[in-house]
Amino acid sequence: MNLDAVRTVAVVGAGTMGNGIAHVFARCGYRVILRDVERRFLDRALETISKNLDREIKKGMPVMVLVEVIRALQTSDTTFETTMKLCEKLEKKPVAVADSPGFVSNRVLMPLINEAAFCVMEGVAAPEAVDAVMKLGMNHPMGPLELADFIGLDVCLDVMEVLFEGFGDPKFRPCPLLKKMVAAGWLGKKSGRGFYTYLR
Numbered sequence: 001m002n003l004d005a006v007r008t009v010a011v012v013g014a015g016t017m018g019n020g021i022a023h024v025f026a027r028c029g030y031r032v033i034l035r036d037v038e039r040r041f042l043d044r045a046l047e048t049i050s051k052n053l054d055r056e057i058k059k060g061m062p063v064m065v066l067v068e069v070i071r072a073l074q075t076s077d078t079t080f081e082t083t084m085k086l087c088e089k090l091e092k093k094p095v096a097v098a099d100s101p102g103f104v105s106n107r108v109l110m111p112l113i114n115e116a117a118f119c120v121m122e123g124v125a126a127p128e129a130v131d132a133v134m135k136l137g138m139n140h141p142m143g144p145l146e147l148a149d150f151i152g153l154d155v156c157l158d159v160m161e162v163l164f165e166g167f168g169d170p171k172f173r174p175c176p177l178l179k180k181m182v183a184a185g186w187l188g189k190k191s192g193r194g195f196y197t198y199l200r
């Protein structure tokens with residue numbers, strides 16, 4: 001398909017990713033069809049999009065430029081090239097990655113978060129200390145445990161399970177502390193408690 005022929009995009013799922021993707025396309029003048037399983041999820045997404053548009057106009061929003069483009073075995077050259085060009089048209093930076101558990105982003109990031117959780121579990125350091133080492137010593141903008149709370153500990157655990165099952169390699173074993181915290185409902189920022197506590 002030719003890039004100029006793309007005028008309408010369909011976004012399936014109006015959650016965290018879906019509302020952001022719909023937002024980016026709509027802002028660039030595309031007609032967007034957003035689908036979800038229940039009306040209330042669409043209402044919530046529309047509310048988020050209008051709030052974010054408002055904030056973007058007033059303050060400018062920090063946005064991620066990366067699009068990790070996953071090329072599966074059955075992806076044609078035309079689909080792949082059109083997708084790469086479409087990302088550039090949206091002023092994003094597409095990076096082509098093969099289809100493999102966790103791709104690059106989750107395969108590199110989540111074991112870092114998981115290992116940080118092991119450090120806390122084994123009493124090597126408190127969450128504040130782990131995050132301080134990574135921020136002050138490695139110039140990471142956020143510590144791994146702050147980031148884990150922000151992403152959601154349930155999401156981090158799900159990704160570790162996908163990596164563990166996908167590779168069958170013990171190096172991806174989810175940290176037992178992470179499992180316990182998720183079972184206790186300590187999911188990070190969204191639940192008010194994770195490695196840190198949050199006022200709600």
Ligand SMILES: NC(=O)c1ccc[n+]([C@@H]2O[C@H](COP(=O)([O-])OP(=O)(O)OC[C@H]3O[C@@H](n4cnc5c(N)ncnc54)[C@H](O)[C@@H]3O)[C@@H](O)[C@H]2O)c1
Nearest residue numbers: 012013014015016017018019035036037038041042151155
């Ligand atoms: N959140 C992230 O940072 C991130 C980053 C990269 C990739 N992803 C991937 O993107 C996908 C979505 O993640 P998310 O964080 O937006 O999840 P989310 O749970 O916030 O949203 C998913 C939405 O999809 C809807 N949905 C489920 N089944 C559907 C169906 N059959 N038809 C239509 N809608 C359906 C759900 O009701 C929900 O609103 C996941 O596969 C995730 O792994 C997420």
